[in-house]
Amino acid sequence: MSARILVVEDEEALCALLDYNLGKEGFTVDVRKDGEEALVAMLEQKPDLILLDWMLPKVSGIEICRQVRARGETRDIPIIMLTARGEEDDRIRGLDTGADDYLTKPFSMTELMARVRAVLRRTRPTLTGDVATFGDIILDRETRRVRRGGREVHLGPTEFRLLDCLLQRPGRVFSREQLLDMVWGRDVYVEARTVDVHVGRLRKALNARGERDPIRTVRAAGYALDETYGAAV
Ligand code: CA
Numbered sequence: 001m002s003a004r005i006l007v008v009e010d011e012e013a014l015c016a017l018l019d020y021n022l023g024k025e026g027f028t029v030d031v032r033k034d035g036e037e038a039l040v041a042m043l044e045q046k047p048d049l050i051l052l053d054w055m056l057p058k059v060s061g062i063e064i065c066r067q068v069r070a071r072g073e074t075r076d077i078p079i080i081m082l083t084a085r086g087e088e089d090d091r092i093r094g095l096d097t098g099a100d101d102y103l104t105k106p107f108s109m110t111e112l113m114a115r116v117r118a119v120l121r122r123t124r125p126t127l128t129g130d131v132a133t134f135g136d137i138i139l140d141r142e143t144r145r146v147r148r149g150g151r152e153v154h155l156g157p158t159e160f161r162l163l164d165c166l167l168q169r170p171g172r173v174f175s176r177e178q179l180l181d182m183v184w185g186r187d188v189y190v191e192a193r194t195v196d197v198h199v200g201r202l203r204k205a206l207n208a209r210g211e212r213d214p215i216r217t218v219r220a221a222g223y224a225l226d227e228t229y230g231a232a233v
Pocket residue numbers: 009010011053054055056
């Protein structure tokens with residue numbers, strides 16, 4: 001399961017490079033070429049991090065940064081600004097406006113990945129850590145093992161990704177469409193009710209001993225991890 005990164009950049013070549021390299025690292029990437037589009041996109045689906053170019057058509061990077069910080073629903077999204085060499089003043093202004101970090105172009109992909117991971121580690125530790133814990137459930141991304149109350153839970157790859165997805169934000173309701181995007185990917189056609197089938201399998205494996213179900217079905221909305229479960233165990 002991966003963090004969602006919104007790339008706001010108008011240089012085609014750099015967009016393609018970022019899309020490819022971030023995708024290869026397992027991130028879900030959404031590329032927008034101008035500020036207006038970016039603002040719409042982040043309200044539709046909240047990214048975990050924004051890579052924001054300084055010089056953009058229509059709405060400048062600094063203005064986007066300001067707007068992201070001004071809105072309640074986007075305020076906490078971390079931002080890494082991309083600035084051209086020599087725009088030192090801009091860089092400082094960017095940090096003043098609320099950017100979390102900046103990179104000066106041209107930068108290496110290795111450097112970019114290191115910064116992205118560092119910012120995500122700080123802001124969303126459950127996304128980048130190898131182990132996610134929820135109540136007595138432990139999911140280890142490195143060994144791809146899941147345990148509940150010390151017992152090993154055997155999950156298929158889809159159920160593993162589903163659980164990992166729900167673990168990103170316990171309590172948050174994920175719609176079937178969001179889960180399809182995150183677990184199966186955007187380019188795959190899968191019916192929404194497939195999600196129900198796999199949630200059913202996940203439940204069966206997790207709650208094998210008639211244990212309390214940590215997954216909440218929210219009618220007409222989707223699925224969530226029951227945060228009262230995480231707190232109770
Ligand atoms: Ca630009």
